[in-house]
Amino acid sequence: MQKKIKIIEKGQGISNDQQATINILGIETSCDETAAAVVADGRIVKSSVIASQNKLHEKYGGVVPEIASRAHIEQIYPVISEAMEQAKITQDEIDAIAVANQPGLTVALIIGVTAAKTLSFAWDKPLIAIDHLHAHMQSAILSEANINLPAVALIVSGGHTSLYDYKSPLEPKLLGCTIDDAAGEAFDKVAAILKLPYPGGPAIEKIAKKGNPEAIKFPRSMLGKDSLDFSFSGIKTAVLYYCRGQDMKGENKVDSMSEKQIADIAASFQAAVVDVLVEKTKLAAEKTGAETVLLGGGVAANTKLRDKLQKMCNELRTAAKLFTAAKQYCTDNAVMVASLAYHKYKAGVFADLTVEPKAHSE
Numbered sequence: 001m002q003k004k005i006k007i008i009e010k011g012q013g014i015s016n017d018q019q020a021t022i023n024i025l026g027i028e029t030s031c032d033e034t035a036a037a038v039v040a041d042g043r044i045v046k047s048s049v050i051a052s053q054n055k056l057h058e059k060y061g062g063v064v065p066e067i068a069s070r071a072h073i074e075q076i077y078p079v080i081s082e083a084m085e086q087a088k089i090t091q092d093e094i095d096a097i098a099v100a101n102q103p104g105l106t107v108a109l110i111i112g113v114t115a116a117k118t119l120s121f122a123w124d125k126p127l128i129a130i131d132h133l134h135a136h137m138q139s140a141i142l143s144e145a146n147i148n149l150p151a152v153a154l155i156v157s158g159g160h161t162s163l164y165d166y167k168s169p170l171e172p173k174l175l176g177c178t179i180d181d182a183a184g185e186a187f188d189k190v191a192a193i194l195k196l197p198y199p200g201g202p203a204i205e206k207i208a209k210k211g212n213p214e215a216i217k218f219p220r221s222m223l224g225k226d227s228l229d230f231s232f233s234g235i236k237t238a239v240l241y242y243c244r245g246q247d248m249k250g251e252n253k254v255d256s257m258s259e260k261q262i263a264d265i266a267a268s269f270q271a272a273v274v275d276v277l278v279e280k281t282k283l284a285a286e287k288t289g290a291e292t293v294l295l296g297g298g299v300a301a302n303t304k305l306r307d308k309l310q311k312m313c314n315e316l317r318t319a320a321k322l323f324t325a326a327k328q329y330c331t332d333n334a335v336m337v338a339s340l341a342y343h344k345y346k347a348g349v350f351a352d353l354t355v356e357p358k359a360h361s362e
């Protein structure tokens with residue numbers, strides 16, 4: 001297709017009638033995945049390449065920032081080249097470079113940000129800075145042109161657990177977040193206690209299928225009737241006490257437990273976390289009168305969470321429609337970065353070469 005617009009001035013948006021196909025190269029390095037993708041018009045995925053570092057962090061039971069940073073340096077060039085190759089696209093056909101610059105591990109983010117700034121300068125393309133959590137929201141509605149508003153979004157990942165009042169792709173407003181551990185972090189830590197592999201979420205979900213979710217009554221921390229914040233450190237400690245005894249002096253019983261006993265702990269833990277996530281999302285949806293609920297982030301891959309949230313949405317007074325990220329876009333990827341960047345591109349919201357990685361969202 002012949003492009004009507006080749007170059008646009010920074011800070012200047014484009015209207016729909018002027019619009020040609022817009023190809024955006026997205027880059028993501030906020031935690032332990034090095035990812036690049038080319039997405040056309042925010043919805044057509046031309047390529048998606050992800051180099052996971054799970055194997056490197058496995059033995060530590062969590063992400064080691066220095067190891068992540070070094071692996072991003074090694075992977076960033078091959079991953080971007082592969083994304084361009086798979087998309088069968090040349091640099092001339094790319095309209096903008098987008099990068100997740102916050103929140104995340106700054107030593108990891110800086111690799112993607114530096115690569116994006118370099119390409120923006122060398123290829124003379126506009127640069128778009130993306131909030132990683134806003135991108136997770138976008139992953140729930142990649143193929144949707146329009147959704148009914150008001151909407152709330154639940155983003156549950158290894159580093160974050162947040163609820164948003166979603167007004168548009170560019171204006172999500174934070175309603176509440178975790179005051180300690182993120183939900184995914186709790187899955188990872190409990191998996192380590194149960195001596196299950198890293199990352200913990202998929203491992204707990206798998207073994208929980210063989211367990212009884214009502215076997216053990218783990219605490220559901222609600223932080224007050226009206227609170228939209230989360231706390232997951234208590235449940236992690238409850239699992240630890242269950243396995244080691246209240247004084248932590250007993251031997252770790254996990255070694256002598258049967259598979260069924262471990263499955264019961266995993267299923268009961270998962271049920272408690274899912275209950276809290278669903279209850280809080282219900283409260284947010286009721287408060288805002290939401291007609292739509294979005295679910296994204298690594299923990300959104302969890303089937304029990306998806307099912308219970310669907311049931312809750314059906315029962316809401318507004319019978320809200322639930323949009324859940326496709327499983328391959330729940331965990332970190334660059335498709336969600338490039339897709340959200342399209343909305344910023346249309347609105348003319350660009351960054352410049354002074355953009356920096358930030359540990360927290362602005």
Ligand code: KG4
Nearest residue numbers: 157158159184199201202298299302331332
């Ligand atoms: O979004 P993500 O890839 O990275 C961050 O931005 O943090 O999320 C990774 C997190 C990990 O904590 C992992 O254990 C969790 O998502 N996770 C799951 C499942 N798959 C991944 N948690 C529960 N159930 C799953 N099926």
Ligand code: ZN
Nearest residue numbers: 157297298332
């Ligand atoms: Zn993430």
